[in-house]
Amino acid sequence: MQPDLFQFLWDQTCRQLRVGVSKPSEVLNPLLFFVMVVTLFPIGLGPNPEQLAILAPGILWVVALLSNLTVSGRLFAADFEDGSLEQLVLAEHPLALTGLSQVIAHWLLSGVTLTLVSPLFALMLNLPAQAIPVLMMSLLLGSFSLSLVGGIGAALTVGIQRGGLLLSVLIIPLYVPVLVFGVSAVSEAAGGGDPARWLALLGAFAAGGVVLAPLAIAAGLRISLDS
Amino acid sequence: MWQIIHKMGSPPWFYRFAERVLRWALPLVLILLVVGAVWGMLFAPPDFRQGNSYRIIFIHVPASVVALAGYYVMAFAGAVSLIWKIKMADTAMRAVAPVGAALTFIGLVTGAVWGKPTWGTWWIWDARITSMLILFFLYVGVMALFEAYENKAAAAKACAVLSLVGTVNIPIIYKSVDWWYSLHQPASISFSGSTAIDTSMLYPLLLMIVAFYGLFACCVMLNMRAELLDTHRGANWLQREILERN
Amino acid sequence: MSETLLCAQGVSIERGYRRLLADVSFTVQGGQLVQLAGANGVGKTSLLRALAGLGRFGVTGDINRPEALLYLGHLPSTKPTLTPLENLRWHPSGRVAKGDAAIIAALAAVALTGSEETPIHYLSAGQQRRVALARLWLSDEPLWLLDEPFTAIDALGAALLEARFVEHVDQGGAVIFTSHQPNRFGERLRVLELGQYAA
Numbered sequence: 003m004q005p006d007l008f009q010f011l012w013d014q015t016c017r018q019l020r021v022g023v024s025k026p027s028e029v030l031n032p033l034l035f036f037v038m039v040v041t042l043f044p045i046g047l048g049p050n051p052e053q054l055a056i057l058a059p060g061i062l063w064v065v066a067l068l069s070n071l072t073v074s075g076r077l078f079a080a081d082f083e084d085g086s087l088e089q090l091v092l093a094e095h096p097l098a099l100t101g102l103s104q105v106i107a108h109w110l111l112s113g114v115t116l117t118l119v120s121p122l123f124a125l126m127l128n129l130p131a132q133a134i135p136v137l138m139m140s141l142l143l144g145s146f147s148l149s150l151v152g153g154i155g156a157a158l159t160v161g162i163q164r165g166g167l168l169l170s171v172l173i174i175p176l177y178v179p180v181l182v183f184g185v186s187a188v189s190e191a192a193g194g195g196d197p198a199r200w201l202a203l204l205g206a207f208a209a210g211g212v213v214l215a216p217l218a219i220a221a222g223l224r225i226s227l228d229s
Numbered sequence: 230m231w232q233i234i235h236k237m238g239s240p241p242w243f244y245r246f247a248e249r250v251l252r253w254a255l256p257l258v259l260i261l262l263v264v265g266a267v268w269g270m271l272f273a274p275p276d277f278r279q280g281n282s283y284r285i286i287f288i289h290v291p292a293s294v295v296a297l298a299g300y301y302v303m304a305f306a307g308a309v310s311l312i313w314k315i316k317m318a319d320t321a322m323r324a325v326a327p328v329g330a331a332l333t334f335i336g337l338v339t340g341a342v343w344g345k346p347t348w349g350t351w352w353i354w355d356a357r358i359t360s361m362l363i364l365f366f367l368y369v370g371v372m373a374l375f376e377a378y379e380n381k382a383a384a385a386k387a388c389a390v391l392s393l394v395g396t397v398n399i400p401i402i403y404k405s406v407d408w409w410y411s412l413h414q415p416a417s418i419s420f421s422g423s424t425a426i427d428t429s430m431l432y433p434l435l436l437m438i439v440a441f442y443g444l445f446a447c448c449v450m451l452n453m454r455a456e457l458l459d460t461h462r463g464a465n466w467l468q469r470e471i472l473e474r475n
Numbered sequence: 476m477s478e479t480l481l482c483a484q485g486v487s488i489e490r491g492y493r494r495l496l497a498d499v500s501f502t503v504q505g506g507q508l509v510q511l512a513g514a515n516g517v518g519k520t521s522l523l524r525a526l527a528g529l530g531r532f533g534v535t536g537d538i539n540r541p542e543a544l545l546y547l548g549h550l551p552s553t554k555p556t557l558t559p560l561e562n563l564r565w566h567p568s569g570r571v572a573k574g575d576a577a578i579i580a581a582l583a584a585v586a587l588t589g590s591e592e593t594p595i596h597y598l599s600a601g602q603q604r605r606v607a608l609a610r611l612w613l614s615d616e617p618l619w620l621l622d623e624p625f626t627a628i629d630a631l632g633a634a635l636l637e638a639r640f641v642e643h644v645d646q647g648g649a650v651i652f653t654s655h656q657p658n659r660f661g662e663r664l665r666v667l668e669l670g671q672y673a674a
Contacts, residue, residue: 182405
């Protein structure tokens with residue numbers, strides 16, 4: 003990659019972060035969503051700590067996934083609505099890089115912040131302490147993959163009115179591997195096993211995704227703007 | 230080779246070609262289906278563990294196999310459409326989706342029916358059934374996306390991208406669901422021992438698989454013809470075609 | 476001086492099953508000022524987008540356009556929570572990198588001095604429009620494609636814009652814009668009536 007493409011990726015990511023930070027509620031709302039939905043589980047399932055400890059990996063991961071889903075739909079929406087996306091499509095820089103920069107910025111604001119608050123909720127759900135670093139690691143890697151996959155769905159649906167539910171239909175099936183790897187890693191660690199292979203799989207998925215997803219995102223954005 | 234692809238891309242040529250093929254292919258497929266079904270249901274020996282209930286595999290397995298293959302066919306058509314911009318590939322892709330989804334659904338229902346006598350419950354989160362369910366969701370996603378776009382040319386392109394993404398993901402999904410299952414369940418319940426199948430059961434099963442592939446191809450062609458009738462209504466070649474017929 | 480900046484040949488545009496424009500052909504040279512005119516719904520915006528390379532479904536024909544062009548659509552492509560300075564610093568097309576001094580000068584040119592550091596959702600609609608149009612003062616691209624540049628802008632703003640158009644064209648650039656307002660440029664303007672191409 004030429005240096006000016008790196009520069010472009012960097013500039014675009016900074017721009018997206020600046021825009022994202024200027025609207026704090028869009029960063030905080032997914033976190034609040036995560037907090038509140040996690041709270042629903044002990045209320046729905048009963049407060050038994052042993053039972054919660056068994057279910058904690060699944061609960062935390064499913065809620066993280068849902069939280070990602072709620073924000074993924076907005077990934078390109080603002081840029082589409084104010085016309086920035088048109089300008090990006092006309093730019094001489096590859097659209098795939100633009101898409102990747104949006105995903106990275108989105109991940110830093112949603113996935114990473116969620117990872118940072120997750121230990122608190124792991125404790126509240128009685129997840130064994132030795133599993134917490136693994137939970138954070140798995141969320142960090144996994145949420146990046148989720149954002150990449152979500153980005154594909156968002157790019158394909160950005161031109162569609164009320165595409166939010168449609169987005170869920172498109173990408174939930176594609177989220178499955180990430181969920182399996184993530185929950186397995188945390189469960190393994192909670193049970194005293196070695197989670198390394200699951201984390202490796204999460205890493206592999208993210209690595210494959212970072213190469214392939216931007217291409218699909220670029221194709222999707224192009225289609226959305228051409229229709 | 231290139232000429233054939235080019236011809237396939239011409240709606241009038243395909244319309245006539247499909248008619249000629251279907252004239253003999255459809256009866257042939259129906260005969261294969263009847264022969265396979267009768268063979269499997271009446272003449273194949275009962276299974277020593279499951280008795281007669283296993284006979285549903287003569288529907289379940291072909292439907293599931295072809296359903297998965299159908300997704301790849303759809304993605305292939307999508308790739309052709311994106312790379313060579315052949316409009317017929319859009320039509321093909323669109324025609325495959327409902328057929329594939331229907332086969333997946335048949336696979337799921339027969340799996341559930343089979344589960345009742347075998348496991349004593351209608352639904353079990355077995356690795357294969359779960360993968361099948363996700364495959365069904367993937368098909369539904371493609372169809373939902375197509376319906377959501379107003380511009381149908383754009384819809385076809387979007388579906389092509391989505392089905393290609395799905396194609397990359399399907400092996401990963403299947404593998405991950407396998408691992409997930411083996412992590413939670415000892416493999417003892419699984420009846421997937423296809424290695425031990427006797428030839429007296431295997432031959433009718435293979436025949437049924439071939440018949441289902443044929444059925445799939447015929448349904449897709451019929452669907453494509455219907456699609457052409459819709460999108461090209463008013464086109465000159467189509468009117469001539471219909472006038473000649475009557 | 477007068478190199479060909481844009482060449483459209485046999486361009487037809489369909490939207491859904493409806494044909495908007497049939498067989499539009501024209502060329503635009505440096506130094507030309509072109510207005511796409513016609514009634515509402517005749518396809519001015521669609522043609523302009525097609526010329527820019529957007530909205531390609533349903534567009535047939537050949538369009539030769541330069542690599543670098545400036546397209547400003549109906550939408551402002553500015554972020555309401557950012558200041559004018561920030562908005563212009565990060566041109567969304569990735570072609571950035573004019574220094575802050577140039578941006579401040581451009582904002583002065585559209586009479587927005589003093590509002591450089593105010594998030595633009597505090598500005599009026601007309602002022603926001605000026606922020607978007609300030610890009611014209613920062614542009615090196617020879618070809619400008621502008622959709623309704625004179626809407627939501629007051630008489631002073633329109634005069635500034637006209638002057639900038641003339642300046643750009645005098646430097647060998649070309650401007651293609653849509654508008655159904657009367658001619659502001661006298662003999663310099665070439666009007667392309669789209670009604671004649673309607674199918």
